[in-house]
Amino acid sequence: xxxxxxxxxxxxxxxxxxxxxxxxxxxxxxxxxxxxxxxxxxxxxxxxxxxxxxxxxxxxxxxxxxxxxxxxxxxxxxxxxxxxxxxxxxxxxxxxxxxxxxxxxxxxxxxxxxxxxxxxxxxxx
Amino acid sequence: xxxxxxxxxxxxxxxxxxxxxxxxxxxxxxxxxxxxxxxxxxxxxxxxxxxxxxxxxxxxxxxxxxxxxxxxxxxxxxxxxxxxxxxxxxxxxxxxxxxxxxxxxxxxxxxxxxxxxxxxxxxxxxxxxxxxxxxxxxxxxxxxxxxxxxxxxxxxxxxxxxxxxxxxxxxxxxxxxxxxxxxxxxxxxxxxxxxxxxxxxxxxxxxxxxxxxxxxxxxxxxxxxxxxxxxxxxxxxxxxxxxxxxxxxxxxxxxxxxxxxxxxxxxxxxxxxxxxxxxxxxxxxxxxxxxxxxxxxxxxxxxxxxxxxxxxxxxxxxxxxxxxxxxxxxxxxxxxxxxxxxxxxxxxxxxxxxxxxxxxxxxxxxxxxxxxxxxxxxxxxxxxxxxxxxxxxxxxxxxxxxxxxxxxxxxxxxxxxxxxxxxxxxxxxxxxxxxxxxxxxxxxxxxxxxxxxxxxxxxxxxxxxxxxxxxxxxxxxxxxxxxxxxxxxxxxxxxxxxxxxxxxxxxxxxxxxxxxxxxxxxxxxxxxxxxxxxxxxxxxxxxxxxxxxxxxxxxxxxxxxxxxxxxxxxxxxxxxxxxxxxxxxxxxxxxxxxxxxxxxxxxxxxxxxxxxxxxxxxxxxxxxxxxxxxxxxxxxxxxxxxxxxxxxxxxxxxxxxxxxxxxxxxxxxxxxxxxxxxxxxxxxxxxxxxxx
Numbered sequence: 001x002x003x004x005x006x007x008x009x010x011x012x013x014x015x016x017x018x019x020x021x022x023x024x025x026x027x028x029x030x031x032x033x034x035x036x037x038x039x040x041x042x043x044x045x046x047x048x049x050x051x052x053x054x055x056x057x058x059x060x061x062x063x064x065x066x067x068x069x070x071x072x073x074x075x076x077x078x079x080x081x082x083x084x085x086x087x088x089x090x091x092x093x094x095x096x097x098x099x100x101x102x103x104x105x106x107x108x109x110x111x112x113x114x115x116x117x118x119x120x121x122x123x124x125x
Numbered sequence: 126x127x128x129x130x131x132x133x134x135x136x137x138x139x140x141x142x143x144x145x146x147x148x149x150x151x152x153x154x155x156x157x158x159x160x161x162x163x164x165x166x167x168x169x170x171x172x173x174x175x176x177x178x179x180x181x182x183x184x185x186x187x188x189x190x191x192x193x194x195x196x197x198x199x200x201x202x203x204x205x206x207x208x209x210x211x212x213x214x215x216x217x218x219x220x221x222x223x224x225x226x227x228x229x230x231x232x233x234x235x236x237x238x239x240x241x242x243x244x245x246x247x248x249x250x251x252x253x254x255x256x257x258x259x260x261x262x263x264x265x266x267x268x269x270x271x272x273x274x275x276x277x278x279x280x281x282x283x284x285x286x287x288x289x290x291x292x293x294x295x296x297x298x299x300x301x302x303x304x305x306x307x308x309x310x311x312x313x314x315x316x317x318x319x320x321x322x323x324x325x326x327x328x329x330x331x332x333x334x335x336x337x338x339x340x341x342x343x344x345x346x347x348x349x350x351x352x353x354x355x356x357x358x359x360x361x362x363x364x365x366x367x368x369x370x371x372x373x374x375x376x377x378x379x380x381x382x383x384x385x386x387x388x389x390x391x392x393x394x395x396x397x398x399x400x401x402x403x404x405x406x407x408x409x410x411x412x413x414x415x416x417x418x419x420x421x422x423x424x425x426x427x428x429x430x431x432x433x434x435x436x437x438x439x440x441x442x443x444x445x446x447x448x449x450x451x452x453x454x455x456x457x458x459x460x461x462x463x464x465x466x467x468x469x470x471x472x473x474x475x476x477x478x479x480x481x482x483x484x485x486x487x488x489x490x491x492x493x494x495x496x497x498x499x500x501x502x503x504x505x506x507x508x509x510x511x512x513x514x515x516x517x518x519x520x521x522x523x524x525x526x527x528x529x530x531x532x533x534x535x536x537x538x539x540x541x542x543x544x545x546x547x548x549x550x551x552x553x554x555x556x557x558x559x560x561x562x563x564x565x566x567x568x569x570x571x572x573x574x575x576x577x578x579x580x581x582x583x584x585x586x587x588x589x590x591x592x593x594x595x596x597x598x599x600x601x602x603x604x605x606x607x608x609x610x611x612x613x614x615x616x617x618x619x620x621x622x623x624x625x626x627x628x629x630x631x632x633x634x635x636x637x638x639x640x641x642x643x644x645x646x647x648x649x650x651x652x653x654x655x656x657x658x659x660x661x662x663x664x665x666x667x668x669x670x671x672x673x674x675x676x677x678x679x680x681x682x683x684x685x686x687x688x689x690x691x692x693x694x695x696x697x698x699x700x701x702x703x704x705x706x707x708x709x710x711x712x713x714x715x716x717x718x719x720x721x722x723x724x725x726x727x728x729x730x731x732x733x734x735x736x737x738x739x740x741x742x743x744x745x746x747x748x749x750x751x752x753x754x755x756x757x758x759x760x761x762x763x764x765x766x767x768x769x770x771x772x773x774x775x776x777x778x779x780x781x782x783x784x785x786x787x788x789x790x791x792x793x794x795x796x797x798x799x800x801x802x803x804x805x806x807x808x809x810x811x812x813x814x815x816x817x
Contacts, residue, residue: 027629028143028629028630029628029630029632031523031594031632032523033519033520033521033522033523033593033594034519034522034523034524034525035518035519035520035522037140037520038140039140039141039142039521039594040140040141040142041142041143041144041594041630041631041632042141042142042143042383042630043143043628043629043630044143044323044629123629
């Protein structure tokens, strides 16, 4: 087992089966010209991370939800897809799929189908 | 139009582009006078004047230092008069990289200093200073020194001091990063010098404008917005750089675009700090810095009358920029054909208590020129109009161009240097707008009429306003063409434009083009598009002619194949254009032939040239002989657009067997298509202007 993702100090379990993706994405603005032509003004590149997991323990999900729903940027260490070691940067939440109730065990609610996409805050070359 | 590579021009209008901005912030004292550089013996080609030219990279010069000279053609042989050298010692550092070299850079005119910097060579083969001391000396009791040990940086800032009237900087290097190398120093900055780019600049907004009447003096401004979270720009923060900022410090700006794997920059002007340029916003989170070009520096400055008075246009230009200090005395350029024009004023009293801006407008009125700040040098530039510019296509405009009426003028009332009064009619007698000009540099009625001709050429007609992606190669004064639809375009002289960089991209850039009707220039205009004859009207002795030849056909696109899509055909060039003013006699009959060449009597478009971006008739605002027009209209001489290339065919192999042995069938999804024919070019015309 290797570490894929640490969100604000929270170690997330390794996920497989096409549920972890880390890739560079262009950051920019699409603008429609009067002729109908659509142009793309590129601002730079950011790293994006897609992560999903069936269900986390209630305590872990509570910690993670607090970070993902904070509305602020947070530090993330992640496994890039270019073969290098863990890299750290500051990310923000681009999308968050609300989990659905799965089951209860020993009086605790378990939520599953957790999925989110993180986007690096500062663009770079 | 600012010159740029073809790659740059293509990248500016590409569907995907990445723009970058850059500001070279030079906060050294604008009145600094560099003195001698003393120290150990240097090579014959060392050039200590280059220590303060803000060129930070050395030219690779071949030498016999071991392992340094690469035999790949990248090194020049010294001496090279164009080489960037700076300090270069004759002697070498020892095998153990040690030896002591000391240099003293003397200067004067610096009132206050709180930072300086040493730039080492950037080439790995040259090395850099590892152990060294820097002393900044004002007098025996006011000096600051700092020692560096084990340095690995290529640029070292010396900060944390405040000295008034410093006299020299002394640098003593005792260890280099490489053995058996000469000490080389490309740049020593007495002050603050930084390059700010996309990462440092939250906003970069250029507002470029000019006036072609010489009746007002708008100037270009630049607003830089920086993050100020660390309070570096806080006036109360002594560790910040705020106290190093003073009037007349220049910030060179440039705008780049990614071309292939590199970024190409073109200059967009030098802008200067002036009173009250700093503003905080967002509770000091960001800092805005408003800067003006050299005309903005001069506009309201009181003109101190020099003695003796200049007598030529270039002499007055030099006198104007010299008002900004001795270091500005050469910061001007006058068109060589106009530089020696006689420009005189009766005596000192005639220009007492006037501003530099008034002097600038007056001398331009007297010479039929106009002033601007040059984008490349930042210098005050005085020259006549030109007739070239860019094309604004609908594919690069965010809104349709809007056209509004330009101001008319009823008359211009001149008062000449001897008190003579003269009134010249304007573009519309019904206009309530009149202008009074009292110019001590205008001595004759003929001079006043010449000045009026230029002023009136900017009144009447229309203004065209556009919002688009922004093109930094456009320059105020350009004659730009604006596409209106697939067939038509109009032209105007660029009066104002913005380059707006916000949130990391350039977009929403505004332009205003002036399409004055030029009614003062010629009273009658004819456009002939068929062959025949034309008779010169009575009393007409001079014609302005534009002969436009037949536009060329667009090339045929190549066919698509199974492997590749076809290549689009080349755009057809516009027809040849000949333009000039000719002398005629009343009732003279001219034969007109509109064919491959357009011929009027002895004059033919065959003797003209092909304009790569089409020919602009500034007077009417019409454009002719444009290349690659999608639907050219007969009579314009436009070239046709190249035909589209064919589509690539699509086929695939499908295994249709139902057992282990595969049987492949080819399924064709789409056949390759043939290339399309280009659009045919169209016939040209004769444009005739004359006064009744």
